[in-house]
Amino acid sequence: xxxxxxxxxxxxxxxxxxxxxxxxxxxxxxxxxxxxxxxxxxxxxxxxxxxxxxxxxxxxxxxxxxxxxxxxxxxxxxxxxxxxxxxxxxxxxxxxxxxxxxxxxxxxxxxxxxxxxxxxxxxxxxxxxxxxxxxxxxxxxxxxxxxxxxxxxxxxxxxxxxxxxxxxxxxxxxxxxxxxxxxxxxxxxxxxxxxxxxxxxxxxxxxxxxxxxxxxxxxxxxxxxxxxxxxxxxxxxxxxxxxxxxxxxxxxxxxxxxxxxxxxxxx
Numbered sequence: 210x211x212x213x214x215x216x217x218x219x220x221x222x223x224x225x226x227x228x229x230x231x232x233x234x235x236x237x238x239x240x241x242x243x244x245x246x247x248x249x250x251x252x253x254x255x256x257x258x259x260x261x262x263x264x265x266x267x268x269x270x271x272x273x274x275x276x277x278x279x280x281x282x283x284x285x286x287x288x289x290x291x292x293x294x295x296x297x298x299x300x301x302x303x304x305x306x307x308x309x310x311x312x313x314x315x316x317x318x319x320x321x322x323x324x325x326x327x328x329x330x331x332x333x334x335x336x337x338x339x340x341x342x343x344x345x346x347x348x349x350x351x352x353x354x355x356x357x358x359x360x361x362x363x364x365x366x367x368x369x370x371x372x373x374x375x376x377x378x379x380x381x382x383x384x385x386x387x388x389x390x391x392x393x394x395x396x397x398x399x400x401x402x403x404x405x406x407x408x409x410x411x412x413x414x415x416x417x418x419x420x421x422x423x424x425x426x427x428x429x430x431x432x433x434x435x436x437x438x439x440x441x442x443x444x445x446x447x448x449x450x451x452x453x454x455x456x457x458x459x460x461x462x463x464x465x466x467x468x469x470x471x472x473x474x475x476x
Contacts, residue, residue: 237274241333265387308344315352429462436469
């Protein structure tokens, strides 16, 4: 079993090694972290990471990405500024929102890659992602972005095992799609709404909850945490603090989803 996993990691490295130099679209999630780790292990300084600082990325996620890249892996890291809300096609928040987001990202990454003399941009799309409707994958194809995890046929389960095997501290980190995913389709994405979601989730993270979503519904916030954490959230002192802080953010109503947090869950 262990040898088979090591062979999978070697296969991932072989896919990346043939590219000679790569710019990794690095979000700080487990998929792109494993890609960056494998790339840095086999290419060294020719593997460079880039993270997009935008209104759709929470401060917590940015700090995590910087820490993983610099302190854990040691790769050179560029933080580029982007703003999807300048694109009216993104703002309208329809089924192609992710396509417009990724197109904006890859345009800027291509410019950075050219400046650094890097020919290949790679991302953290995994083999399981091909089973979902992901407009962002179409954007990657348009910009000739390669997906080593797909090419090595690594599933999400494989990735978590390999991440743990290679001592990545975020091997069990839940997926964290951008903040705009908390706003129901068809409702325009605005700076204020993204700020409200980010601030509301920060309240829960500061209370010690790890798997967190706050869905935005006009003047209402719907909280999602793990079912096993319900009792902590509903303790009188915790509940009162969370209610007070979320209402201070402008939410008149605060509800809890009794289905709990589930990866991949939508509105």
